[in-house]
Amino acid sequence: MPKVVDVEERRKRLVEAVWALAVRGGVEQVTLRKVADEAGVSMGQVQHYYSSMQALVADSLDRAVHAVNTAIEKAVEAAGTASPEVVLRTCLHALVGADEDSVRLMRFSLAVAGRAASDPAMAKVLAPGDEALLAFTAELIGAARRERGSGARGDDRIDEDHIDEDSVNEHSVDDDHIEADICWSLAVSLGVDVALGHRTPEAAGRVLDYHVDQILGGRSRS
Amino acid sequence: MPKVVDVEERRKRLVEAVWALAVRGGVEQVTLRKVADEAGVSMGQVQHYYSSMQALVADSLDRAVHAVNTAIEKAVEAAGTASPEVVLRTCLHALVGADEDSVRLMRFSLAVAGRAASDPAMAKVLAPGDEALLAFTAELIGAARRERGSGARGDDRIDEDHIDEDSVNEHSVDDDHIEADICWSLAVSLGVDVALGHRTPEAAGRVLDYHVDQILGGRSRS
DNA sequence: AATTTTGCGATGCAATCGCATTGCAAAGGC
DNA sequence: GCCTTTGCAATGCGATTGCATCGCAAAATT
Structure with missing residues (x-):
């Protein structure tokens, strides 16, 4: 088992980015790249933690x-x-x-x-x-x-x-x-x-x- | 003065299409092509009556x-x-x-x-x-x-x-x-x-x- | 040290987007 | 009958989208 990271922390960070983007410009502004950029990570990481855009937004709503x-x-x-x-x-x-x-x-x-x-x-x-x-x-x-x-x-x-x-x-x-x-x-x-x-x-x-x-x-x- | 058409009727038809699309799948589903298709007209007509997508949605909300x-x-x-x-x-x-x-x-x-x-x-x-x-x-x-x-x-x-x-x-x-x-x-x-x-x-x-x-x-x- | 497993950065791709442009048809005014 | 003006269909274009894929680095296991 390699590279243990705080999964919860990563997800939370991504969700926060989603919140920020959505508040700033509506859900339509929530895109893979924008989220990655806002969170200061790469697109790959977003994809790693959420299998689809839908899942990301759904989890963001859940947490909200x-x-x-x-x-x-x-x-x-x-x-x-x-x-x-x-x-x-x-x-x-x-x-x-x-x-x-x-x-x-x-x-x-x-x-x-x-x-x-x-x-x-x-x-x-x-x-x-x-x-x-x-x-x-x-x-x-x-x-x-x-x-x-x-x-x-x-x-x-x-x-x-x-x-x-x-x-x-x-x-x-x-x-x-x-x-x-x-x-x-x-x-x-x-x-x-x-x-x-x-x-x-x-x-x-x-x-x-x-x-x-x-x-x-x-x-x-x- | 050529080709006089009922402008109001055209706009109304387009707005109805927007309503239908938005209700069916959210605002994100409201696109130029989809609206044109839903209304049974060409994309060109949509552009003719609304200078931008924003204007279309705004007018649709207004009318709603x-x-x-x-x-x-x-x-x-x-x-x-x-x-x-x-x-x-x-x-x-x-x-x-x-x-x-x-x-x-x-x-x-x-x-x-x-x-x-x-x-x-x-x-x-x-x-x-x-x-x-x-x-x-x-x-x-x-x-x-x-x-x-x-x-x-x-x-x-x-x-x-x-x-x-x-x-x-x-x-x-x-x-x-x-x-x-x-x-x-x-x-x-x-x-x-x-x-x-x-x-x-x-x-x-x-x-x-x-x-x-x-x-x-x-x-x-x- | 070798191996394996996970985290994730990078890139490619097909689809779709809004919008600009072009061209033609129809309908008065002359 | 020509001409002008409007209504609109068609197509092209650059940008952006979500997602799949690939490959490498870091750590736990052996």
Whole structure:
């Protein structure tokens, strides 16, 4: 067994090159030679690690999606001990994040989404949040709603005490699930807008926060 | 003045070919020869009507966006005399429509969105609903809210004079505007999911309806 | 030291690309 | 009937594409 190299490192480097190229000029700019050049390696190396262009792009998309998921998980455990409401806001905001990486991944995913429209294999990878994420988010929403419903009056008498009579606060678990679905759909849409430069991350974040305010019912947010 | 032909008809035919090709295999499949072939004309004709490939794709996107807007307007005036709530639902549903055309346009827009990520000129065309549409939608939401708040019990007696009793129904105009923004963002996201085959038009419509139910506050919907 | 196995640089190739160019046919205006 | 102008078919060209192939270098095995 000769010449042992860090395969993962090579692949990662190539994928990064693909991201950079796609963000800079669309998927059409992702060619064997350009990738090799961007990564500072030879064409042969690219071919060595990926049997075809398709495979390269597919793996790049795969890794991009994984990176986004990881970012969400990171956001969740970073705010791990906080209230469910804060956790909810935090992980939703991961999609409209202002940080460079977030925008890069979003733009790349968008650039590749075009191919996904005709390539079912890629479309699968870009599917909306999986059931586990939805369930988790629904759980968060339910918890946050319960928390607001009970512990709302803390510092000063928010007269939320007499709003419960049969009208506003009976949300079912199913409802929470749909709300979770809506939250992620909205976050994705806003994230795309940010990636395209149609919204600032701040503006998108504000819309997201407003929506969370709405679905949690009360208004106890600064 | 020789050989007068219907220029619009020619262009339309070419654009339709572009749509078909892009939906079938992504923007990368849109080439001079393929377009000519798909449209059943010669390459020369394509070049005659569009000075470059860029121009062709740009015009195709332009027409696609216009077609979607037209679909929305059509939906609005088709439900013109109905209640604001119905109008709201109707025009939002235009984006997740089950009809062939709607899906085609969405898929094409998505296919081109990748280019938009790096081409500001195209990104502009794909911008979220313009201010006029947002304002109109906000108006609709406000009207629907007022109608629900008052006319809920008994369809007569619209006592809109004292609806201000401080508790559930104080939505500001600004709020309506943000809600409108959210509605369209959500509708776009759902439309994309439908285009990618991740949701059925029915499921997407249900989510949309649920959301409208929520923002209108009361529950008077079947 | 010889051998084998893997990593990968270099190059060739057929296909395809967008676009420029050329030339001809058809349709008024005179 | 000629002439001009427009619509478009046809073809050529240079550049670029993904991929196959070849060959050499470096390391682990013997």
